[in-house]
Amino acid sequence: xxxxxxxxxxxxxxxxxxxxxxxxxxxxxxxxxxxxxxxxxxxxxxxxxxxxxxxxxxxxxxxxxxxxxxxxxxxxxxxxxxxxxxxxxx
Numbered sequence: 001x002x003x004x005x006x007x008x009x010x011x012x013x014x015x016x017x018x019x020x021x022x023x024x025x026x027x028x029x030x031x032x033x034x035x036x037x038x039x040x041x042x043x044x045x046x047x048x049x050x051x052x053x054x055x056x057x058x059x060x061x062x063x064x065x066x067x068x069x070x071x072x073x074x075x076x077x078x079x080x081x082x083x084x085x086x087x088x089x090x
Contacts, residue, residue: 014047014086022087023064027076032068034083041066055079 021040026033036044045061048068055075060067070076 014044014051015089017044017047018083018086019089022083025080025083025087027080029073030070030076032066032070032076032080032083034066034068036064036066038064040064053079053082 017040021036021044023035023037023040025035034041034044041061041064045059045066045068048056048059048066055070055072055078057069057071059069068079070079
């Protein structure tokens with residue numbers, strides 16, 4: 001069963017999903033690779049896309065891996081820090 005969804009908007013809540021499904025994160029250049037527990041990549045990718053963050057061009061989510069394409073290497077660094085902070089929040 002997946003963690004809670006935001007009922008009003010029928011979109012996954014990144015605040016709820018990331019702490020439960022996050023595994024690890026790495027990146028290079030403008031790319032971030034975010035690993036999740038099995039089945040976690042699709043809902044997290046959708047939640048990231050729904051945030052409207054200017055650093056993100058788009059995401060590709062598989063079963064347990066998300067490729068996040070950022071606008072710059074600086075945007076990657078900012079987004080990586082943000083995602084780590086959200087993943088550690090409980």
